[in-house]
Amino acid sequence: MTRRGKFVVNKVSNARIIFIRDSTEAPQAQCQSTSSIPVQTGCSRRVPPPLTLTQKLEFVLTLINRLLIGFITIYLCWMSLRLDREHIPWHAVLCTLGFLCLMSEGLMAYYRGNVWTQICQRPEKARLHWMLQLCGAIIGLTGIVIKMCLEEVHFHTLHGILGLATMIVLFISLLSGLGSLYATELKSRVQPRVNKTLHNITGLITYTLAMLSMYFSFETALFNDYSLDASTYVDFRLLLEIITVIIFALSTYGPLWCLFYSRI
Numbered sequence: 001m002t003r004r005g006k007f008v009v010n011k012v013s014n015a016r017i018i019f020i021r022d023s024t025e026a027p028q029a030q031c032q033s034t035s036s037i038p039v040q041t042g043c044s045r046r047v048p049p050p051l052t053l054t055q056k057l058e059f060v061l062t063l064i065n066r067l068l069i070g071f072i073t074i075y076l077c078w079m080s081l082r083l084d085r086e087h088i089p090w091h092a093v094l095c096t097l098g099f100l101c102l103m104s105e106g107l108m109a110y111y112r113g114n115v116w117t118q119i120c121q122r123p124e125k126a127r128l129h130w131m132l133q134l135c136g137a138i139i140g141l142t143g144i145v146i147k148m149c150l151e152e153v154h155f156h157t158l159h160g161i162l163g164l165a166t167m168i169v170l171f172i173s174l175l176s177g178l179g180s181l182y183a184t185e186l187k188s189r190v191q192p193r194v195n196k197t198l199h200n201i202t203g204l205i206t207y208t209l210a211m212l213s214m215y216f217s218f219e220t221a222l223f224n225d226y227s228l229d230a231s232t233y234v235d236f237r238l239l240l241e242i243i244t245v246i247i248f249a250l251s252t253y254g255p256l257w258c259l260f261y262s263r264i
């Protein structure tokens with residue numbers, strides 16, 4: 001049986017979209033959908049309040065950021081995975097997936113304009129954040145280890161040195177993340193705010209170093225050899241570099257805002 005009616009935005013009740021049937025039972029249907037049937041969501045059953053203008057702007061920025069991350073990730077994966085199996089540069093694939101894709105998404109987990117976490121409570125956002133960061137770290141580190149096994153001379157370029165620095169600070173950042181996760185339990189020793197600020201700072205440094213390394217990866221011989229012919233033209237490389245800078249800016253304004261203006 002199909003139900004006939006329309007979806008309307010209800011500004012009076014908490015529910016944002018309700019279904020009204022094309023029949024005389026309309027009032028009951030409306031009442032049912034807003035009160036007795038809870039809104040089912042992926043994270044929790046809390047219904048979010050209406051979006052503010054700033055949230056709408058943040059939503060657009062987050063969307064743009066995802067499109068840009070998707071563009072670089074898909075391009076670099078396509079560039080690498082179209083090669084013969086023995087020539088696939090797994091370092092480039094894994095580092096891009098781990099550091100660029102998952103870590104940026106992890107940073108955005110707390111964003112008010114993030115449509116995926118709109119209906120999540122703070123603990124759920126925190127869980128999503130650490131899971132994405134941990135997966136990103138494991139995948140990215142695997143990519144670096146693969147490269148270290150293949151190279152004879154280590155850390156001899158700016159890209160490599162920045163990658164090494166990323167690796168070192170990443171461990172500190174993961175440890176500080178643990179401290180931040182158990183901030184309440186540790187409050188007799190360290191103030192939770194201090195703990196969380198420390199994690200915010202180390203996390204930001206890790207992400208900055210990773211994005212710098214990513215930026216300089218477009219100058220490596222590997223990128224020049226395997227990328228489209230267009231990459232030999234400065235324009236395309238410049239485009240990817242500019243996109244990396246924009247992704248960095250759009251992914252870090254949240255933690256930076258927390259650091260300078262509000263409680264974490």
Ligand code: HEM
Pocket residue numbers: 076091092093095096099100144147148149151153154155156157158159160161162163164166210211213214217218220221222223
């Ligand atoms: C954020 C992402 C990345 C990080 C953290 C990273 C990290 C590193 C590190 C630590 C090394 C040094 C390995 C060694 O010398 O033993 C390295 C080398 C290298 N990476 Fe990456 N990498 C990233 C992304 C990429 C991408 C996307 C490409 C290719 C397009 C790439 C291409 C290379 C090449 C060709 C080398 C060897 C030459 C050199 O050291 O510059 N990397 N990378």
